[in-house]
Amino acid sequence: MLGFNNIIGHEEIIRHLKNAMQSGKVSHSYIFTGDAGSGKKLLATTFAITLQCEEGGTEPCQKCDSCKKALGKNHPDIIMVNHEKPGTISIDEIREQVIQDVDIRPYYSPHKIYIIPEADLMTVQAQNALLKTIEEPPEYAVIMLLTSNADALLPTILSRCVRLDLKVVDDALVKKYLMEHLHIPDYQAEIDASFAQGSIGKAREAATSEEFSRLTQNALKILKYSSKMEVYELAEEIKNLSTEKHNINDYLDIFQFWFRDVLMFKATREIDNLVFKQEINFIREQASQRSYENLEKILEALSSTKVRLRANVNFELALELLFLTIREK
Numbered sequence: 001m002l003g004f005n006n007i008i009g010h011e012e013i014i015r016h017l018k019n020a021m022q023s024g025k026v027s028h029s030y031i032f033t034g035d036a037g038s039g040k041k042l043l044a045t046t047f048a049i050t051l052q053c054e055e056g057g058t059e060p061c062q063k064c065d066s067c068k069k070a071l072g073k074n075h076p077d078i079i080m081v082n083h084e085k086p087g088t089i090s091i092d093e094i095r096e097q098v099i100q101d102v103d104i105r106p107y108y109s110p111h112k113i114y115i116i117p118e119a120d121l122m123t124v125q126a127q128n129a130l131l132k133t134i135e136e137p138p139e140y141a142v143i144m145l146l147t148s149n150a151d152a153l154l155p156t157i158l159s160r161c162v163r164l165d166l167k168v169v170d171d172a173l174v175k176k177y178l179m180e181h182l183h184i185p186d187y188q189a190e191i192d193a194s195f196a197q198g199s200i201g202k203a204r205e206a207a208t209s210e211e212f213s214r215l216t217q218n219a220l221k222i223l224k225y226s227s228k229m230e231v232y233e234l235a236e237e238i239k240n241l242s243t244e245k246h247n248i249n250d251y252l253d254i255f256q257f258w259f260r261d262v263l264m265f266k267a268t269r270e271i272d273n274l275v276f277k278q279e280i281n282f283i284r285e286q287a288s289q290r291s292y293e294n295l296e297k298i299l300e301a302l303s304s305t306k307v308r309l310r311a312n313v314n315f316e317l318a319l320e321l322l323f324l325t326i327r328e329k
Contacts, residue, residue: 002071003059004046008177008200009169010039016164017047018058026051026111027162028137031119033150034166037201040146043166044115045070048078051142052109066109077109081116089118091125099133102141111142119145120152127154134160174203182207187278191216194257194275195250215247219254224282226326227289234327238319245315249306256302262286263295294328301325 004014020026030047032040046060052075054064061067069075081097083089098114106112116122122130134143134157145161147153174193177200178184184192184207192212196203206212222237229237241251261274266287271277301322308318 002046002049002062004050005059007039007042007046008173010043010166013043013164013166017043017050021050021058026142028141029134029143029145029161031145031147031150031153031158031161031163032166033147033163035168035199036148037196037199037203037205038166038168039200040166041115041117043164044144044146045078048113048115048142048144049075051111051113052077075109077106077111078113079115081114083118083121087121089116089122089126091123091129094122094126094130098143099129102133102138105138106140110140112138112140113142113144115144115146117146118148120147120149122153124154127157131156131160168197169200174200178203178207188213190275190277191254191257195253211247212250215244215250216254219251220258220276220279223255223258224279226323227286229327234323238316238323241319242316248309248315252302252306256299258283259295259298259302262290263292263299266290266292266295297328298325 004018007014030044032044034040049060049067049070050058052066052070053060054066055061060070062071066075070078073080079097079101081089081093083093098116102112102114104112130143131154133141137143143161145153145157150158150163171193174196175189178189178192179186182204189207192203192206195206195212226234226237241248244251257275261276261283264273265271265280265283271280274280274283276283305318305322309315
C-alpha cells in the first residue's frame with residue numbers, strides 16, 4: 001500500500017512535507033539525501049503522487065484518476081528523469097527531459113513534477129543548466145533531486161533547494177517491518193535488520209535473497225568453528241571466499257556483528273541485545289575463551305581488512321592476516 005502512513009521511519013521529513021501541502025507552501029525544489037536504500041525514491045514518489053491527487057489531502061487517495069495513473073507509472077505530469085550512461089547524467093539529458101519540457105504547462109494536474117534519481121551524477125554543465133530552472137521556475141514546477149552524495153552538487157544548487165536528510169531507521173522498526181510485511185521469522189529478521197544498518201531497502205533485499213541466507217549460514221559456520229579449525233582447513237575457507245570476492249563486505253559485516261555479540265555477552269551476560277541470539281551456546285563458549293583485549297583486536301582487524309581490500313591489497317593475504325587474528329585466543 002502506498003502512502004506516507006506506510007513508510008517506516010522518517011517522521012520529521014513526512015511531517016515537513018505534510019505541513020507544506022496543508023499550508024500551500026510547497027517549495028519548487030527539494031533535495032532528498034541519504035544512503036542507498038534509505039527510502040529517498042519512495043518518499044519523493046509518495047510526495048509527488050500526493051501533490052497530484054485530486055482529493056487534495058496529505059495522503060494519496062489511490063482511487064482518483066491521477067493516483068491510478070501515477071501508480072501505473074504513466075502520469076504525464078510526474079516525470080522520472082533517466083540517463084543512458086551508468087555513471088553520468090549529461091547536459092543533453094537534463095535539457096531534453098527537464099529544461100525544454102518545463103515550459104509546457106501540466107496536462108491536467110496542479111503541478112509538473114520532475115524526479116531526478118542519482119542527481120549527483122549530473123555533470124557540472126548539466127547542473128549549471130538546471131540551475132536557471134531552479135532559480136526561475138514556472139509556478140507549477142516542482143523539482144526533486146535524489147542523492148546519496150549531496151556534496152557532489154554545486155553549492156549554488158544546494159543553497160536554492162530545501163534539503164531533506166534521511167536518517168537511518170531504528171533496527172527495531174526495520175525488524176518489525178520485515179516480520180509484519182514480509183513474514184520473516186524473528187531470528188532472521190534480527191540478522192537482516194542489523195545487516196541493513198537502518199536501510200529499509202537493504203533489509204528487504206537481504207530478507208528476500210536466497211544468496212544472502214546462504215552467505216549468512218556459511219559465515220556462521222566459519223565463525224563457530226574457526227578457532228577449532230586446522231591451518232589447512234582455514235586455508236581452504238580462504239580459498240572458498242576468494243571465489244566470492246563480490247560478497248566479501250557482507251561476510252565481513254556478519255563477522256563484525258558476531259564478535260560484537262561475543263564482546264557484548266562477555267560484558268553483560270545478557271542475551272536480549274544480541275544479533276545472533278539463536279547461537280547463544282557458541283557465543284557463550286567464545287566469550288569464556290576470549291579476553292576483552294583479544295575481541296577488541298579482532299574487531300580492529302576486521303575494520304583494517306575492509307580498508308586493505310578497498311586499497312586493493314592482495315585478497316588472500318588480507319584474509320590470512322584476519323584469520324590468524326581470529327584464531328588467537
